[in-house]
Amino acid sequence: xxxxxxxxxxxxxxxxxxxxxxVKELERLKKTLGLDENGIPDVEMSEISKIATxxxxxxxxxxxxxxxxxxxxxxxxxxxxxxxxxxxxxxLDQYGNxxxxxxxxxxxxxxxGRRKNQKGNIKPHxxxxxxxRNSMKQK
Numbered sequence: 001x002x003x004x005x006x007x008x009x010x011x012x013x014x015x016x017x018x019x020x021x022x023v024k025e026l027e028r029l030k031k032t033l034g035l036d037e038n039g040i041p042d043v044e045m046s047e048i049s050k051i052a053t054x055x056x057x058x059x060x061x062x063x064x065x066x067x068x069x070x071x072x073x074x075x076x077x078x079x080x081x082x083x084x085x086x087x088x089x090x091x092l093d094q095y096g097n098x099x100x101x102x103x104x105x106x107x108x109x110x111x112x113g114r115r116k117n118q119k120g121n122i123k124p125h126x127x128x129x130x131x132x133r134n135s136m137k138q139k
Contacts, residue, residue, distance in 0.1 A: 086099060090114065091110055098110075
């Protein structure tokens with residue numbers, strides 16, 4: 001947007017609101033966590049420890065790394081087969097599909113050009129009659 005007076009004023013009002021709502025949000029968060037002295041906690045922390053186990057971030061990362069090491073070989077094999085190879089001339093991949101980023105008009109244009117080339121290369125199945133041969137010679 002610009003630096004108009006209206007946008008400056010709105011930005012100033014939003015900054016004031018952020019401060020005010022930030023204080024309210026912090027109070028509410030402390031109250032729910034039971035960190036505030038005068039606030040009554042909604043849930044007791046001892047009950048939470050019975051329900052859920054607290055795990056350190058380091059232990060989670062170590063567990064993920066251990067799982068990744070075992071699965072790494074399997075995933076690499078899948079990734080290699082997922083690679084698509086496109087023909088530059090026809091723009092088709094090995095499965096006969098066009099790239100995802102190509103739009104419908106471009107696909108139709110390529111197909112039309114391919115049809116023109118195929119018409120010139122196709123030989124007729126039937127024998128030509130004398131009249132057809134003569135008309136071909138005249139052209």
